[in-house]
Amino acid sequence: MNIIMGKAKNEYPAARGAIQVIGKLYTKDKAMAKAETVFCGNILSDIDLANAEQPTIQERLQNPSGDNGTNLKVAPNNDIPFMIVFSNLPENLEEFTLEVKASVAK
Numbered sequence: 001m002n003i004i005m006g007k008a009k010n011e012y013p014a015a016r017g018a019i020q021v022i023g024k025l026y027t028k029d030k031a032m033a034k035a036e037t038v039f040c041g042n043i044l045s046d047i048d049l050a051n052a053e054q055p056t057i058q059e060r061l062q063n064p065s066g067d068n069g070t071n072l073k074v075a076p077n078n079d080i081p082f083m084i085v086f087s088n089l090p091e092n093l094e095e096f097t098l099e100v101k102a103s104v105a106k
Helices: 046-051 054-061
Strands: 002-009 016-027 032-039 079-086 093-105
Touching: 002 016, 002 093, 016 079, 032 054, 032 079, 046 054, 054 079
Parallel strands: none
Antiparallel strands: 002 079, 016 032, 016 093
């Protein structure tokens, strides 16, 4: 299991919600090996990651509202954390990319 964590910043002039990010992993020959899309604001603890099965982890990361509603209304210039969890990866990974996939005006 590999994890990418970061923060997405709302650079719109109004509040946004249901912010999604996509992470893509690439092999040494620049081929995309995996892509995962998650909603921001869903962060699992080390205990949850160690004890939950992959389908359960992915389901938790697909909550559009985020933990405790953190992804319902992100104010302008504020950021929100995200976590992307990858499993069953090839061994020849070299790089990754991240981008905001979608958000909704609030």
